Amino acid sequence: MGYQFWKTETLETFCLDVFEKFGFSGEDAAFITDVLLKSDLYGIESHGVQRLYRYYKGLLSGMIRKDAVPEILFETPVSAVIDGNDAMGQLVGRLAMNKAIEKAQTSGIGIVTVRNSNHYGIAGYYAKMACEKGFIGLSCTNTNPITVPTYGRTAMLGTNPIAIAVPADPFDFYFDAGTSVVTRGKLEVYNKEGKPLHEGWALDGDGIPTVDASVVLGNIAHHGGGGIMPLGGASEETGGHKGYGYAMLCELFSSIFSLGTPSSRTGRDGRALICHGFAAIDPAIFGDAVAIREHLSDYLEDIRRSPKAAGAERIYTHGEKEYEAEKRILREGIPVNDNTMAEFKEVCDGLSLDFGRYFSGYELRDTGFGGNFY
Amino acid sequence: MGYQFWKTETLETFCLDVFEKFGFSGEDAAFITDVLLKSDLYGIESHGVQRLYRYYKGLLSGMIRKDAVPEILFETPVSAVIDGNDAMGQLVGRLAMNKAIEKAQTSGIGIVTVRNSNHYGIAGYYAKMACEKGFIGLSCTNTNPITVPTYGRTAMLGTNPIAIAVPADPFDFYFDAGTSVVTRGKLEVYNKEGKPLHEGWALDGDGIPTVDASVVLGNIAHHGGGGIMPLGGASEETGGHKGYGYAMLCELFSSIFSLGTPSSRTGRDGRALICHGFAAIDPAIFGDAVAIREHLSDYLEDIRRSPKAAGAERIYTHGEKEYEAEKRILREGIPVNDNTMAEFKEVCDGLSLDFGRYFSGYELRDTGFGGNFY
Numbered sequence: 001m002g003y004q005f006w007k008t009e010t011l012e013t014f015c016l017d018v019f020e021k022f023g024f025s026g027e028d029a030a031f032i033t034d035v036l037l038k039s040d041l042y043g044i045e046s047h048g049v050q051r052l053y054r055y056y057k058g059l060l061s062g063m064i065r066k067d068a069v070p071e072i073l074f075e076t077p078v079s080a081v082i083d084g085n086d087a088m089g090q091l092v093g094r095l096a097m098n099k100a101i102e103k104a105q106t107s108g109i110g111i112v113t114v115r116n117s118n119h120y121g122i123a124g125y126y127a128k129m130a131c132e133k134g135f136i137g138l139s140c141t142n143t144n145p146i147t148v149p150t151y152g153r154t155a156m157l158g159t160n161p162i163a164i165a166v167p168a169d170p171f172d173f174y175f176d177a178g179t180s181v182v183t184r185g186k187l188e189v190y191n192k193e194g195k196p197l198h199e200g201w202a203l204d205g206d207g208i209p210t211v212d213a214s215v216v217l218g219n220i221a222h223h224g225g226g227g228i229m230p231l232g233g234a235s236e237e238t239g240g241h242k243g244y245g246y247a248m249l250c251e252l253f254s255s256i257f258s259l260g261t262p263s264s265r266t267g268r269d270g271r272a273l274i275c276h277g278f279a280a281i282d283p284a285i286f287g288d289a290v291a292i293r294e295h296l297s298d299y300l301e302d303i304r305r306s307p308k309a310a311g312a313e314r315i316y317t318h319g320e321k322e323y324e325a326e327k328r329i330l331r332e333g334i335p336v337n338d339n340t341m342a343e344f345k346e347v348c349d350g351l352s353l354d355f356g357r358y359f360s361g362y363e364l365r366d367t368g369f370g371g372n373f374y
Numbered sequence: 375m376g377y378q379f380w381k382t383e384t385l386e387t388f389c390l391d392v393f394e395k396f397g398f399s400g401e402d403a404a405f406i407t408d409v410l411l412k413s414d415l416y417g418i419e420s421h422g423v424q425r426l427y428r429y430y431k432g433l434l435s436g437m438i439r440k441d442a443v444p445e446i447l448f449e450t451p452v453s454a455v456i457d458g459n460d461a462m463g464q465l466v467g468r469l470a471m472n473k474a475i476e477k478a479q480t481s482g483i484g485i486v487t488v489r490n491s492n493h494y495g496i497a498g499y500y501a502k503m504a505c506e507k508g509f510i511g512l513s514c515t516n517t518n519p520i521t522v523p524t525y526g527r528t529a530m531l532g533t534n535p536i537a538i539a540v541p542a543d544p545f546d547f548y549f550d551a552g553t554s555v556v557t558r559g560k561l562e563v564y565n566k567e568g569k570p571l572h573e574g575w576a577l578d579g580d581g582i583p584t585v586d587a588s589v590v591l592g593n594i595a596h597h598g599g600g601g602i603m604p605l606g607g608a609s610e611e612t613g614g615h616k617g618y619g620y621a622m623l624c625e626l627f628s629s630i631f632s633l634g635t636p637s638s639r640t641g642r643d644g645r646a647l648i649c650h651g652f653a654a655i656d657p658a659i660f661g662d663a664v665a666i667r668e669h670l671s672d673y674l675e676d677i678r679r680s681p682k683a684a685g686a687e688r689i690y691t692h693g694e695k696e697y698e699a700e701k702r703i704l705r706e707g708i709p710v711n712d713n714t715m716a717e718f719k720e721v722c723d724g725l726s727l728d729f730g731r732y733f734s735g736y737e738l739r740d741t742g743f744g745g746n747f748y
Binding site for chain 1: 447448450451452453455481482483485487510522523524525526527528530538540547549551552553555556572577580581582599605606608611612613615616617618619620622623625626629630631632633636638655657659660661662665666669670673676677680681682683684686687688689690691692
C-alpha cells in the first residue's frame with residue numbers, strides 16, 4: 001500500500017471543514033482536529049486522520065450525537081463524574097480533563113470519571129493537556145470488547161490504554177499504551193502484510209490460540225468470540241494476568257467508578273457507551289516541583305545513557321519517540337495511506353466537499369485491500 | 375526440597391519473639407509479623423516468613439535501623455512526603471498508608487510518597503489497609519536494581535510492584551504484581567528446579583538473552599550486569615516497552631516524587647534507600663460508594679462466568695486466588711521450606727531463642743541447596 005505525505009496544514013484544513021460541515025463550532029472542530037493530528041505527528045497512524053472515517057460514520061449513524069452536551073453529574077473539590085451523553089469523545093475528554101486540571105489548581109489533585117462517551121482519540125493527548133500546565137496528567141479509556149481475560153475466550157475488556165505524562169527536560173515523560181499485548185492497529189498491519197501473529201497474542205472464536213490476524217480481526221468486528229490477549233500473553237506463567245490487571249485498572253477508573261458500561265457491554269443499541277478516566281496532579285503537593293522535574297530528568301538521562309543490550313544501539317525513554325517523530329513529521333509531512341485517501345474521498349462526496357481542493361494532484365488508487373475492520 | 379506445614383500461630387509467636395528481641399514494641403512486632411504472614415496466607419511464599427532471614431540480616435548489619443523514626447517532611451490536605459530514615463520498611467509503610475487514609479477521610483484522597491525506607495513486604499498489604507476501611511487503596515515500591523529497560527543491559531529499574539485493592543463482593547478486587555516479566559522469586563524456583571527460563575525473560579551480563587536462571591540471579595546479587603526483562607519481554611514488538619512504562623509509573627510515585635533514590639542507585643553504602651508510593655481514595659468522591667461496589671462486583675462476576683479458553687476450567691478475577699489461599703492455608707498450615715527452616719535455626723541461635731520451643735519435632739535437613747541470592 002502506498003503512502004502520500006501531506007502538510008499538517010492541508011490535513012488540518014480538511015478536518016476542520018469536515019467537522020464544521022457537521023455543525024461543530026470552529027473551536028470544537030479545531031480541538032477534535034488537533035487530537036487527530038497530534039496522533040499522526042507522534043507517529044501513531046492508527047489513531048490519527050486514519051480514524052476520521054470512523055468518526056464520520058459515527059456522526060452519520062447517530063452513535064456520536066453532534067449536538068449533545070456532556071453533563072457534570074457529581075462533583076467534590078477533588079473529583080467529578082461526567083455523563084458524556086453520547087457526545088463527540090474528544091469534546092467530552094476536553095471538558096473532563098479541564099475539570100481535573102481546575103481541581104488540581106485549587107485542591108492539588110483532580111480525578112474525573114466519565115461514562116457514555118465515544119472514542120476520544122489517543123489517551124495521551126489528555127495526559128499532555130495537564131503536563132503542558134506543569135501538572136502530572138493521567139488518562140485512560142475503555143473501548144469496544146477486544147481483550148480476553150486470562151483463561152477466557154470472550155473479550156470482556158477493551159484494549160484499555162493508560163497514559164501518563166510528567167514534565168521533564170529535554171522532553172516530557174510520556175507513556176501511552178494499550179494494556180493488551182498488541183493493539184488492534186498492529187493486528188491490522190500484520191493482516192495487511194500477511195504475516196503470522198506471535199504465539200500468545202490471540203485466540204480464535206473457539207478459544208484456541210491462533211496466529212491468523214484476519215480471523216481475530218473478523219471476530220472482533222462481528223463479535224465472533226476470541227480476541228487479543230492481555231500484555232504478558234496467554235498464561236499466568238508469562239505474566240498474562242498482569243496485563244489483565246492493568247486492563248482492569250483502566251476499567252476501574254473509567255467504567256466502574258463512573259457507574260458506566262464496562263468494555264464487555266459497549267457498542268450496544270447504536271451507542272458507543274465508552275468510558276474514560278482523567279487525573280491531574282500538581283507536583284507541588286510533593287514539595288518542590290522544580291526539583292522533582294530535575295530529578296526525573298536526571299533519572300531519564302541515566303537510563304538513556306546506560307549500557308545497551310547486545311545488538312541494540314539506543315535505549316529510549318517514554319516520550320522520546322513521539323518527541324522526535326513530531327519534529328520529523330512536521331518537516332516531512334504526515335503520511336496517509338491510499339486506503340485512507342479513498343475514505344477521505346468518500347467523506348468529501350458525502351459532505352459535498354471538494355476533494356481536489358484539499359488534495360490536488362492526488363489520484364485515487366485501487367488499493368486492493370479488502371476492507372477495514374471497523 | 376521438602377516443606378513443613380506450621381500453624382499460623384506457631385510462626386506468629388516465633389516472628390513476634392524475633393522482632394521483640396531486636397527491641398521493637400509489641401505493637402510494631404505484631405504489625406511486621408502480620409505483613410509477613412499475610413503474604414504466606416495469600417500463597418506468596420517468596421514474600422512471607424521466607425524473608426525473615428533477610429530482615430534479620432538487615433537489622434544486624436544496620437541497613438535497617440531499628441530505632442529510626444520515619445519523618446513527615448511535607449504535607450498538604452491531599453498529600454505527604456515521608457523520609458523513612460532507614461527504619462523498618464513495614465513500619466514506614468504503616469505510617470505512610472495511615473497518613474494516606476487519614477487524608478482520604480478528610481479530603482477524599484491522599485497520596486503519600488516515601489524515600490529512604492527498606493523492603494516493606496508485599497505492596498498489596500498496604501493497598502488492603504485502605505480497602506478494609508472501604509477505600510480504594512494503591513501502593514507501589516521500588517526495589518534493588520533487577521529490571522533492564524528495553525534495549526538496555528543494566529538493571530536501571532526494580533521489580534517495581536504496583537498494587538491496587540478495591541472493595542467488592544464476595545471478595546475484594548486485589549491486584550499486586552511486579553512490573554517485570556517474572557519475579558526474582560520465580561527465577562529462584564526455576565533455579566532450584568534446574569528449569570530453563572522462557573525466552574525473553576532475562577539478559578546476561580553482556581546483554582545477551584539467557585535462559586539460565588543461576589546466571590541471572592548471580593548477576594543480580596553481585597551487580598554483574600544484565601537482569602530481568604520488563605513485562606512484555608525483550609522487544610517493543612512483544613510489548614516490553616509497556617512493562618518498562620509500568621515500572622516507570624512505580625518509580626515516579628515512589629522515588630521521583632519523593633526526591634528519593636531510583637532503583638538504579640538503591641542498596642549503596644549499606645543503606646537500602648527503598649522508596650514507596652501510597653494512595654487512598656474514598657469511592658464516595660465518585661458519588662454512591664455502595665452502587666460502585668455493586669457495579670464492580672457484577673462486572674467481576676460477569677468475567678468469572680464468561681466462556682473459558684480451550685482447555686481452561688476457570689477464569690479468575692484478581693484477589694480470588696489470595697482469598698481462596700487464605701482460607702485453605704489457615705486450615706492446612708503455612709508451608710515453610712527446609713532451607714528457610716535452616717535460616718530460622720540460625721536466627722534463633724543468633725538471638726538466643728530456643729528453636730525447639732517453636733518448632734518441636736522438626737529435624738534440620740541438609741537441603742543440598744547452594745545458597746540464596748539475597
